Amino acid sequence: MTLKELGGVGVGSLKDANLAMLAKWWWRFKTNPESSWRKVIWSIHHSERSSNPIPGKMTIAGPWKQVIKVSRDTEKYGINLSDCFWADLRVGESVSFWKERWIEGETLQSRYPGLFELERSKNAMVANRVKVINSAVVLNFCWVRLPATTEEVEAVQNMTEDLLAAARGYSEDQWRWEHDESGTFSVKSLKNSLQNARFSNLGNDFVWNNWNPTKVNFLAWRISLDRVPTLIALAHRDVITGQIRCKFYDQQEEDADHLFVNCEVARYLWNFVSHWCKVASIYAFRAKDLLDWHKHV
Structure with a gap:
């Protein structure tokens, strides 16, 4: 996956x-x-x-x-998910003042939780709290009680500075999606995220080759991760308990390197392939070496 x-x-x-x-x-x-x-x-x-x-x-x-x-x-x-959407604010009639991102950084609810508790209408829109009258920004709060403590007053001052610094226009509000350069939501962008x-990164630098059939690519990918069901791999999984030596070359155990590179049969086949393709003889010490061999031909 x-x-x-x-x-x-x-x-x-x-x-x-x-x-x-x-x-x-x-x-x-x-x-x-x-x-x-x-x-x-x-x-x-x-x-x-x-x-x-x-x-x-x-x-x-x-x-x-x-x-x-x-x-x-x-x-x-x-x-x-909430932080992945942010509003390119204009009028502010469709953007929640507290719960949605419309200024730089996090939502005002997260930034000023104490003031959010004092808010009488927690679903108020930006247009209800921030108005532009004669090119001047007018703030209109509706508190359950007026901010009284030092922390609350300081929070109001900081939030006021944030609001006055937020640029506002006069067209419709536009929503942006953070995980796509276009700013428009796509299922693919969230799925990839x-x-x-x-x-986590598998640490595998395998490159998928579009020229190859899918089954060849898939086998090569499994070889790169040492996930081929060789006799040694099957024995480690307790699938088999008998002989794990190569059926063609009985002196060595059958792992991926032996099966695809070191076995006498494999060497003969690679020599035949190189002759058939009219290229230099194929020499490899590990199975992974075969996956990069085409880059040097």
């Missing part, structure tokens, strides 16, 4: 593909504010007490519950 860039076969994970396709509904929810299905979801799942960037009541059964749970699965691999987070 590991990506080819990490030395794998590049088949892909069905679980990662499923998570990426479910996450696409997050993108659709953000980029289609006027669609009928979004309004239905909002009316059913919206809650002022919820801190989720996407509304969702887990007590309500249905497919939308699975969409909400995607973020939990991606966080297991170090990907915070999940696989890069899940799988």
